[in-house]
Amino acid sequence: MTRTALITGASAGIGTAFAELLAAEGYDVVLVARRAERLNDLAEALVDRYGISALPLPADLAHPAAPAAICGQLAESGIEIDALINNAGLSGSTAFTETPWEKIAAELQIQVNSATELTHRLAPAMRERGWGRIVNLSSIAAFQPPAESLLYTGIKTYVLNMSQALNMELSPHGVHVTALCPGFTRSEFHDVMETREAANRLPGLLWGDADQVARAGWSAVMRGKPVCVPRTVNKFLAASMRPVPLATQYAMSARIKVL
Ligand SMILES: NC(=O)c1ccc[n+]([C@@H]2O[C@H](COP(=O)([O-])OP(=O)(O)OC[C@H]3O[C@@H](n4cnc5c(N)ncnc54)[C@H](OP(=O)(O)O)[C@@H]3O)[C@@H](O)[C@H]2O)c1
Incomplete structure (x- = not known):
């Protein structure tokens, strides 16, 4: 039986790595992002390399109607989704009070509302079929103290908590949910954020590859692990903050400016 995976943010970085990995595993893939040409090229390459089916579905997830439209197109084409990778994302890098509301709303819409709505629309059928990822x-x-990168830490904390709660609800029904928590990863993320210069000054040890992140995340969700922090250095960073008193966390956050 061929299974189908929907990957958001498939036009770059970690999303492209997930598309490549899942196609290599024999999954048919549905590729979502705004840049249609990139999705078309990727779909063509994956079909050639792995003999799977690949459907590019260009969409702007900052638009509140996008999740319903995507699911409508899937229903029309008779495509059932067995694996959902909510990957599309970005971070602002300017102060909250100096950022236009439209940018903040988009950041929230893409990473909180759209991801949650896609999950809400697609998870019930996975549960019914008794298998989903x-x-x-x-x-x-x-895992870190709030930083100056706008709402990013708050958004990613929501994703972490929501994924764990949903895994508790769905795991008994054969649907595993994993919050994938990478550290600094080579992709277009810091170019979009316009912090490439500062990011390049970080020690090489902190940087991982997108395909490494995708492999770790996929392996974790297949094993039913609700949280995955790829790479030892990131596990150390994530764990080391937990016992530190909040006042010290805030002081460190104010001093260590990497953005
Ligand atoms: N790179 C890191 O250091 C890092 C670390 C931790 C977590 N992450 C998380 O990993 C995820 C992937 O990031 P990445 O590093 O692969 O970044 P990336 O290379 O910039 O890729 C981001 C992807 O999101 C898509 N996207 C952005 N806005 C969108 C919109 N409005 N509608 C649809 N798709 C949209 C982009 O496609 P289009 O531009 O074509 O729409 C692109 O495919 C994000 O959620 C990010 O927060 C990244």
């Missing part, structure tokens, strides 16, 4: 992209930012 959902990976939600959080970040090690979810």
